[in-house]
Amino acid sequence: MKINLSNIKKAKKLLNKNECIAVPTETVYGLAGNAYSSIATKKIFKLKKRPISNPLIVHYNNLQDLRKDCFTNSTFLKLYKKFCPGPITFVLKLKKESKISKYVTNKRNTLAVRFPKHVVLKYLLKKLNYPLAAPSVNISSKLSAVCSSDVKEDFGKKIKFVLEGGRSSIGIESTIIDLTKKPKILRLGGLKINKINRVLKKNIIKDINPSKIYAPGQFKLHYSPGLPIRLNAKKAKDNEAYIILKKTKTIKSNYYFLSKDGSLKEAAKNLYSTLRKIKNSKFKSIAIKSIPNEGLGETINDRLLRASKY
Ligand code: AMP
Ligand code: MG
Secondary structure (H helix, E strand, O other): OOOOHHHHHHHHHHHHOOOOEEEOOOOOOEEEEEOOOHHHHHHHHHHHOOOOOOOOEEEOOOHHHHOOOEOOOHHHHHHHHHHOOOOEEEEEEEOOOOOOOHHHHOOOOEEEEEOOOOHHHHHHHHHOOOOEEOOEOOOOOEOOOOOHHHHHHHHHHHOOOEOOOOOOOOOOOOEEEEOOOOOEEEEOOOOOHHHHHHHHOOOOEEOOOOOOOOOHHHOOOOOEOOOOEEOOOOOOOOOOEEEEEEOOOOOOOOEEEEEOOOOHHHHHHHHHHHHHHHHOOOOOOEEEOOOOOOOHHHHHHHHHHHHOOO
């Protein structure tokens, strides 16, 4: 994608003034602000109506910058080498001398960090002398945004600027892994767990539905299009939108396909946009045909299950 320099200049100017802007990432669009600024990070919570207790992910340009704020360890370095930049977020121990705003972590001594791959965001990060706190740009518990028009639909003029970056190529949030103790997965996401297992040479523990919630991705209701959802539906009723993984020969007006050939990668990419299309259609409820619970299918099912707690 070609970088539009005047957009980058505008983004930088606003961020330097402690404003929040929407930025593209390969997972979903983010609502970004200077992670070192309490003014900027407070605004993120307010705009998203996000409880202050839910910490933000901080986006870095490189390892050198990250080391100003966090301790790294050998597991982190192995995964970093293999998967970064990319759709993986690490929870690491925060350094005492770090300048990260206390709003980002809600006074925790740990920090969630990510190295985005999107060329536009990478270019912007390189031009800044601070990292960007950027959770997904959606109203808390609602659908995430995968293109600039989604952001405009949800926030209108409340967000001062949306940095254009085309459609998010992965379309689903990052996989979060906690590396502060024994490694564990806190949220399923765009990077498959078996790829992580292969690098670490073990089956990593999952803690995606804990009794004590420490990541909003773990909330029972999340990613919701605001309509009732019926999972594993063999058939749909006439007045229900029907989401199907693989395109079928028979096409009815209430059918929505996630992929042409059953690819789970393509389905993940199309998930939020499909739910959004249905939200903006005449249908008042959704039925979903079962999706294999493997690889990215596990992430898709996780999102659908949470979205169904309507
Ligand atoms: P979002 O960017 O909106 O998809 O959400 C960011 C995710 O990172 C949330 O699920 C956060 O709770 C999680 N997160 C951020 N900081 C931490 C942390 N220190 N420990 C655990 N999870 C975190
Ligand atoms: Mg989110």
